[in-house]
Amino acid sequence: MPIVVNLDVMLAKRKMSLTALSEKLDITIANLSILKTSKAKAIKFSTLDEICKVLDCQPGDILEYMNEENYTILFTKK
Numbered sequence: 001m002p003i004v005v006n007l008d009v010m011l012a013k014r015k016m017s018l019t020a021l022s023e024k025l026d027i028t029i030a031n032l033s034i035l036k037t038s039k040a041k042a043i044k045f046s047t048l049d050e051i052c053k054v055l056d057c058q059p060g061d062i063l064e065y066m067n068e069e070n071y072t073i074l075f076t077k078k
Helices: 007-013 018-025 031-038 045-055 068-075
Strands: 004-006 064-065
Touching: 007 031, 007 045, 018 031, 064 068
Parallel strands: none
Antiparallel strands: 004 064
């Protein structure tokens, strides 16, 4: 699925660790890690809302559409 999750980018911009975000959201690190690595199949709007509140960003800062070719290139292991 060519939706890329840029959670790691926003965490770096905010100088926040995944652990700190997990604690603020009361979501397990494992679940955030699945989201961060773009392996999640879905995300609840309420979760996205909370992430955006904590990181002071827009949903478009977290989620990005990428065409199939570029997505394949990005996520194909060499």
